[in-house]
Amino acid sequence: MLPSRTQGACLRLPACLAADHRQTRAVNVLVTAGPTREPIDPVRFLSNRSSGKMGYELAAAFQHAGHTVLLVSGPTALDVPDGVDFLPVETAAEMHEAVSHHITRMDIAAFAAAVADYTPAAVAAEKIKKSAGTLTLELVKTPDILGSAREEMKFTGTLVGFAAETENLLAHARGKLVRKGCDLIIANDISQPGIGFDSNHNEVTLVYPDHDAPLPRASKHDLAHQLVQAILEIHLSRTAC
Numbered sequence: 001m002l003p004s005r006t007q008g009a010c011l012r013l014p015a016c017l018a019a020d021h022r023q024t025r026a027v028n029v030l031v032t033a034g035p036t037r038e039p040i041d042p043v044r045f046l047s048n049r050s051s052g053k054m055g056y057e058l059a060a061a062f063q064h065a066g067h068t069v070l071l072v073s074g075p076t077a078l079d080v081p082d083g084v085d086f087l088p089v090e091t092a093a094e095m096h097e098a099v100s101h102h103i104t105r106m107d108i109a110a111f112a113a114a115v116a117d118y119t120p121a122a123v124a125a126e127k128i129k130k131s132a133g134t135l136t137l138e139l140v141k142t143p144d145i146l147g148s149a150r151e152e153m154k155f156t157g158t159l160v161g162f163a164a165e166t167e168n169l170l171a172h173a174r175g176k177l178v179r180k181g182c183d184l185i186i187a188n189d190i191s192q193p194g195i196g197f198d199s200n201h202n203e204v205t206l207v208y209p210d211h212d213a214p215l216p217r218a219s220k221h222d223l224a225h226q227l228v229q230a231i232l233e234i235h236l237s238r239t240a241c
C-alpha cells in the first residue's frame, strides 16, 4: 500500500520504500551556472572566474537522474547537456529576470553561477579611449538572485546555494545559508590549488542547517552525481509530510 496522508499526520513507511517510491517521480529543477558579464563599454566587461563546468555537470546529473532541468547560464565555452532546457543570459540583471520568471514552477533551485556582485553604474555608448593616468569606474550592486528567491520571488521549493570563499569557508557559508533562506550551501574553498574555478575537479563541504559534511576531492562530473543525491534527499525530507 502506498503512503497516504491522514488528517495532517505523516504515515511512516520504511525509509527505503518511501524513498524508492518518491524518487521515481520527476521534479522540475532550475540550475544557474557560469559567470555573468557586466558591460563597461562596447568592448569591455567585468566578469568572474567561472567556466560553468560545475553548474553544467549538476544540470546534466539531474537530467540523467530523470528530472526536468532548466539551465540558466552566463557565457561559457561549454556544450549544453543533452535533454536540458537552456536559457542563455549575459548580465546579473538578465539572470535575475530569467530566474524570477521560471522559479515558481520549480521544485528545486540550485545556484552554481558566479554572479558579478557589482556592475558599472553607466555603460559607455562608445569605446572608452585610453588616456594618461587612472580610470575610475563607478559600480553599483547587482541583484542578489539567490538572496531574493524566498522573499521577493516567493520560492517555496528546495533552495541550494554555492559559496566560493578564500577564508573562513564554513562560517561564511553558514552565514549565507541563514541569510538567504537556503536548505543547503555547497561550500568551495577557492584558495586551494587544482579545485574550484575552471578546474575539472572540486572539493566541497555540504553545509546543512544543523551539520556540515565534507566530500572528498572528485571530478566535477562525479561530484555532481553525489550533489544530486544529497539535494534529492533534502527535497524528499522537505516534502515527506
Ligand code: PMT
Pocket (backbone or CB within 6 Å): 032, 034, 049, 050, 051, 052, 053, 054, 055, 092, 111, 112, 113, 114, 115, 116, 117, 142, 143, 144, 145, 146, 147, 160, 161, 162, 163, 164, 165, 176, 188, 196, 197, 198, 199
Ligand atoms: O564554473 P566553474 O569554473 O566550474 O567553478 C565552479 C564555481 C566555483 C563557480 C561554483 O562551484 C561556485 O562556487 N559557484 C558560486 C560562486 C559564487 O559566486 O559564490 P558567492 O559566494 O559569491 O555567492 C553565493 C551564492 O549566491 C551562489 O550560489 C551564487 O550563485 C549566488 N549569487 C551571488 C551573487 C548574486 N548577485 N546573486 C546570486 O545569486
